[in-house]
Amino acid sequence: MEHKIEGKAFQILKIRLAKDDEIIAEPGLMNWMTDNIEVKTKMDGGLENTLKRVITQESIFLVSFKAIGDEGYLCFSKSCVGEIIQFRLKEGEEIYCQKEAFLCGEKSIKIEPHLMKDILTGISGGEGFIIQKIIGPGKVFVYLEGLVNEKKLEQGQKLKVKNGNIGVYESSCKLSTEFSGTVNSLFSQHGFFYVVVEGPGKVWLQTTSLNRSIIPLPNGLSIPKLLPNI
Numbered sequence: 001m002e003h004k005i006e007g008k009a010f011q012i013l014k015i016r017l018a019k020d021d022e023i024i025a026e027p028g029l030m031n032w033m034t035d036n037i038e039v040k041t042k043m044d045g046g047l048e049n050t051l052k053r054v055i056t057q058e059s060i061f062l063v064s065f066k067a068i069g070d071e072g073y074l075c076f077s078k079s080c081v082g083e084i085i086q087f088r089l090k091e092g093e094e095i096y097c098q099k100e101a102f103l104c105g106e107k108s109i110k111i112e113p114h115l116m117k118d119i120l121t122g123i124s125g126g127e128g129f130i131i132q133k134i135i136g137p138g139k140v141f142v143y144l145e146g147l148v149n150e151k152k153l154e155q156g157q158k159l160k161v162k163n164g165n166i167g168v169y170e171s172s173c174k175l176s177t178e179f180s181g182t183v184n185s186l187f188s189q190h191g192f193f194y195v196v197v198e199g200p201g202k203v204w205l206q207t208t209s210l211n212r213s214i215i216p217l218p219n220g221l222s223i224p225k226l227l228p229n230i
Helices: 046-055 119-124 182-188
Strands: 002-006 012-017 022-025 030-033 037-042 062-067 072-077 082-089 094-097 102-106 110-115 130-135 138-145 148-153 158-161 166-170 174-179 193-198 201-206 214-216 222-224
Touching (some): 002 082, 012 022, 012 062, 012 102, 082 094, 082 130, 082 166, 102 130, 138 166, 148 158, 158 201
Antiparallel strands (some): 012 072, 022 062, 030 072, 037 062, 094 130, 102 138, 148 201, 158 193, 166 201, 174 193, 214 222
């Protein structure tokens, strides 16, 4: 599998599959493909993962794309400002990402809804108490919203993060919640809680998220903002 990431504000992922190569993706993210790509839907991870996906209102299916007879080409993207990040996971290596960040990956990877041990951390952090766990081996592509900042934390080093800004973090990182104080929360507009990320490990931060990038319109309608909150 070969790939190319194009674009700046709205990035796309172009993939070339050799004959019989196969990848998996979340439903609805494929833009175009050559006519020799075979598409199938499948339930991944068994009953437990299916129930978690139902609870979090995610699709219970993943979509597989396989090149038949010859090499094939296809393209993925999302309809919001953001960046595509690639990971090469080793056997058993794990990353955790916000709900709906997964774009696509090699068929060898596993994707599981993950229940955060500290539910308050998930809720106050804006990610929700069930996030995505991706397990290697294989290439993985995730789509984060706005601009992306990669931070490497040493052992014991901590980073306080605003609601909704955590995109991806390595399994070696620890997450907890810190109360920011009532007065500070009211006047700083940073919310009542910070999510504290503690190293060692890397964390990828996004400058915006969909739950903060909606412009309200009359009658309950809304459209996404075109620019990230930097």
